[in-house]
Amino acid sequence: MAREIERKFLLESLPEDLKIEERKTIYQSYLAVGKEEVRIRRVTYGDGESKFYLTYKNRTGEKMSREEIEVEIGEKTYDQLNKLSVPLIKERFLIKIQDGLFAEADIYENIGFELMTVEVEFSSMEEAEGFVPPAWFGRELTGTKEFNNQYLFERVNGKKF
Amino acid sequence: MAREIERKFLLESLPEDLKIEERKTIYQSYLAVGKEEVRIRRVTYGDGESKFYLTYKNRTGEKMSREEIEVEIGEKTYDQLNKLSVPLIKERFLIKIQDGLFAEADIYENIGFELMTVEVEFSSMEEAEGFVPPAWFGRELTGTKEFNNQYLFERVNGKKF
Numbered sequence: 001m002a003r004e005i006e007r008k009f010l011l012e013s014l015p016e017d018l019k020i021e022e023r024k025t026i027y028q029s030y031l032a033v034g035k036e037e038v039r040i041r042r043v044t045y046g047d048g049e050s051k052f053y054l055t056y057k058n059r060t061g062e063k064m065s066r067e068e069i070e071v072e073i074g075e076k077t078y079d080q081l082n083k084l085s086v087p088l089i090k091e092r093f094l095i096k097i098q099d100g101l102f103a104e105a106d107i108y109e110n111i112g113f114e115l116m117t118v119e120v121e122f123s124s125m126e127e128a129e130g131f132v133p134p135a136w137f138g139r140e141l142t143g144t145k146e147f148n149n150q151y152l153f154e155r156v157n158g159k160k161f
Numbered sequence: 162m163a164r165e166i167e168r169k170f171l172l173e174s175l176p177e178d179l180k181i182e183e184r185k186t187i188y189q190s191y192l193a194v195g196k197e198e199v200r201i202r203r204v205t206y207g208d209g210e211s212k213f214y215l216t217y218k219n220r221t222g223e224k225m226s227r228e229e230i231e232v233e234i235g236e237k238t239y240d241q242l243n244k245l246s247v248p249l250i251k252e253r254f255l256i257k258i259q260d261g262l263f264a265e266a267d268i269y270e271n272i273g274f275e276l277m278t279v280e281v282e283f284s285s286m287e288e289a290e291g292f293v294p295p296a297w298f299g300r301e302l303t304g305t306k307e308f309n310n311q312y313l314f315e316r317v318n319g320k321k322f
Binding site: 054069 | 162192193194195196197198199215217230232234235237238241242245
């Protein structure tokens, strides 16, 4: 199983001079939430093409780190898995912040209030701990329940899962 | 992704002199069916302990072979994934048929008629093709839709998924 190491921050605004490497729309639903999660995603790219994913994550105590397995699935399988809830929708911008290090800025579309966050994924805990956030990053959200996607998904669906 | 290579046969009866290596009860539900499938299982062992699994399989044309990813999940996650259907229940017996080669005999418990099948998993296509079924194996079911588990699951639930 791959290990995902990331830090998450609030964003007040997206600076205009950033170089956007990629832009995509993510439709995200949870089949199970908690320390373990089972998530499905439709990801629609700028050219209108979509890809579909089934992901299992397991939070293992450390707040920056999760075990993750992801598999690309077909649309027919996605549609069967996606029958029961309203997806969380976010516009995702991939931004290069330094050589080999990218930020993913998310603008949430359907949660009933304005929210932008930014995540950076690292290849080691050392790199994550040594990371100095750029000036345009806001308050750190890593490890807080505030604005976590499971919570926002439950909010969009008006119920606890 | 691991590749699963197996052949499946009908069983008229389970010979009494077989050495049963392990016995377990499998409760199996599908979240998605088709060429790709997403399956959950509760497996209860003789000592009463249960384990839970989330599995993705992708049939890739060849009738004996499927890509497979399986992850062990917690009971809380299983319960969230298992809300919507009646599991297919089978009693599974692990039987050694020769050195390094095991058969899994399944007795179906809740499909409304009597059915026993046996599956053998191989480490290569060559081994699978060269396999000579023991005399107690019945008609081969590999690659037929007859009695496949997705179909039996739909039958138990009285609907097409």
